[in-house]
Amino acid sequence: MAESSWLTQFPELDRADLLLIKKTLDGGFRNFSREYGDVIESLFDPLLAFLIWFEKLLLTTPWPIIVFVIGAIVFSASRSWKLLTGVVISLFLIGYFGMWEDTMRTLSMITVCTLLSIFVGIPVGIIMARSDRAQSVFTPILDVMQTMPAFVYLIPVVMLLGIGKIPGLIAVVIYAIPPVIRLTNLGIRLVDKEVLEAATAFGATSHQRLFSVQIPLAMPTIMAGINQTIMMALAMVVVASMIGVKGLGQPVLKSITNQYFTLGLFNGLAIVALAIIFDRVSQAYAKRSQKHMKGAH
Incomplete structure (x- = not known):
């Protein structure tokens, strides 16, 4: 019709x-x-090699070492014993219910996707913040990336690269990168102009203003963007499993097709646990860095 x-x-x-x-x-x-x-x-061969190496590292390293390293990262970022205890208990429960290997595969994929999104997204956000023309070019592209259903852009990715880790990684990055770009742009643009004028008056160059004034002051907003990127990457885990990405998404997909309620519930809760860990740690780090900035001033 x-x-x-x-x-x-x-x-x-x-x-x-x-x-x-x-x-x-x-x-x-x-x-x-x-x-x-x-x-x-x-x-994408170098990226694939790194992803395979990192996944093997997490899978072959004894679980007590993994728990210790994650715990150390959590505590150094948050300085919270409560959060550390919650993370350690969550990891023990994941291992106890037999989801350790799938969790490590998902953790490796999300970590690489997040790092790639940060390395690409923050420079693009800086370019947008420093140029209105660049912002007018990138904004509609970001709008399309955020509004287009994930299944639609899986089609050209799979047609070009087949199924496997790299197509899944590209799909996750396309879906997850817009928040870090947008909030980097927003954070830098919101920096007080009087502060920039003062930096200029002291003889700071454009490069020095960016890295010594604008980015440090925009860091809480940038961290919020990174936080949202991680959450969106985790939301894509189940969709990415449809094109061959191993991890917690595949048992969830299997439970949907075969009506295995418990399998889907446990693996879904493991994804939720990872999301909460990433969310709490990144938020705690952002708050600590903001307090540090205020203390410095």
Whole structure:
């Protein structure tokens, strides 16, 4: 009905023309993926090697060492014994219910996705903050990335790169990167102009103003963006499992297709536990860094 009403408004485009356009686009993209898919895939080989190495490291390292390292990171970021105790108990329960390996696979994927999002997102956010023209270019792209359903952009990714870790990683990064870009841009733009004028008066260059004034003052906002990026990456775990990404998402997908309530519940709770750990630690670190900044001033 929608298509026929649309065609009545544009009679010069009949069904045959629309079908021809669709076939042309499909054929063009299929030919492009066949010709350049291997080349594009080879560009991601170093990232794939790092992801495989990091996953093997987490899987082969004895669990007490993993718990100790995560606990040390949590405590150094938050300085909270309560949070440390909660994290350690959560990890013990994950291991007790037999979800340790899947959790480590998910942890490796989310960690790499978050690091990649930070390394790409923060520079893009800085470019947007320093140029209104760049902001006008990137904003619609970010709008599309945030509003388009994840299943839609899985199609070109899978057609180009097949199924596996790298397509899953790309899909997760596309879905999760907008918050860190937007909030980096927002945080830098919200820095008080009087502070920047004072820095300029003291002879600070543009580079010094950015790294010594704007980014430190914008850090709480940037950390909020990183926090949201982590949450969105974890939300993509189940969707990414559909294109071959191993981890906690695959048992959840299996439980949906086979109606295994307990399997889905336990693995879902493990994802929730990871989300809470990342959320609490990043928020605690942001609060501590903000207090440190206020104390310095």
